[in-house]
Amino acid sequence: MAKTVLMQGNEACVEGAIAAGMRFYAGYPITPSTEIAEVSAVRLPKVGGKFIQMEDEIASIACAIGASVAGVKSMTATSGPGFSLKQENLGYACLAEVPLVVVDVQRSGPSTGLPTSPSQGDVMMAKWGTHGDHPIIAIAPSSVKECYTLAVRCFNLAEKYRTPVIFLMDEIIGHLREGIEIPENVEVINRPTVENPHPKRPAYAPTDNLIPAMAPFGEGQRYNITGLLHDESGFPTNDTKIAGDLVTRLMKKIENNYDDIVEVEETHMEDAEVAVFCFGGTARAASSAVETARKKGIKCGMFRPITIWPFADKELKEAMKNVKKIVVAEHNWGQLVNEVRRVVGNDKIIEFVGKIDGTVITPDEILAKIEKED
Secondary structure (H helix, E strand, O other): OOEEEEEEHHHHHHHHHHHHOOOEEEEOOOOOOHHHHHHHHHHHHHHOOEEEEOOOHHHHHHHHHHHHHOOOOEEEEEOHHHHHHHHHHHHHHHHHOOOEEEEEEEEEOOOOOEEEEEOOOOHHHHHHOOOOOOOOEEEOOOOHHHHHHHHHHHHHHHHHHOOEEEEEEEHHHHOOEEEEEEOOOOOOOOOOEOOOOOOOOOOOOOOOOOOOOEOOOOOOOOOOOOOOOEOOOOOEOOOHHHHHHHHHHHHHHHHOOHHHHOOEEEEOOOOOOEEEEOOOOHHHHHHHHHHHHHHOOOOEEEEEEOEEEOOOHHHHHHHOOOOOEEEEEEOOOOOHHHHHHHHHOOOOEEEEEEOOOOOOOOHHHHHHHHHOOO
8 A cells, every 4th residue: 555655855766766776876965965865875774775975976976887887776866066077977877878867956056056946957968968979868857756756767767778867856846845655566677687698798789679788797797898989899999880880879779769768748738729838846836827827718738848858849749739829937047948949830939937046936927928918
């Protein structure tokens, strides 16, 4: 029987991660994600896991990568400045195809910014923060319950596709407390592995789904892991065809599985003439504004991407085909608003509501844009 508990978003993130099989956490305290480290330090030893506080953010993600390569589901968490520091090793994990969950509880920036104030300013960094063309999955929760359920999903996607997954939380949700039901059982997916691997097996030989099976260290095969473009054995190569084929495969293993990865929520979109596009903690205010608008007779709906990257092009285009105006609400200067414009084209009116001063967007501010005469 599911039990109901009062829980903080950051705490729910840890509980969901543990339910998904996370048994290693390496991190460094940074508001507003510090509770994730604190709860992990308490909870992991009780389930046979390990917690380690590293000397900095760079070492934290490096340590988590090493644990994952050894066969343990691993996570690290941070906020904006720390997320910047993790980017080089994030790219390493993308290229080396190491399953990993990186939590970013966003706060106001740039630089040290406003350490415990809400923001959604890391959206583009989640996609392009590390250099080069690389695959990425980023997921954003909008409730404490989703901090639990989507943490599970992050691990499942990371394991299934052998890639880092970014859990793009924000301070609003990370520090929110709500009563949630903890499910008795959750679906848990484990990485594709090789039992009794031949010592000379090509470690990066892709299968039909483009995802190589993984041989955890200590189980019969030693293989090279590098941040250089490499051949199927894992060793660096200057062969341009092999290099091109590798990066193409990395991109395609995500692109080809768009339907499995991308998830959205639509509310009242079946008759909407005005739609609010929002994500993460901003959806709390947006949902209230939409309900108020409908009570006033405005045919208003809400479109919320749960998967931020890959961007929900197909779902957004279909949902907005009969909409006349879109109100984009996000706690930044305007990041996903440009993605919305790209997808829906120039025949829709687009209004933007943003905040960069550490305060939250209110339902009234969104409602004012909904009601605005264009």
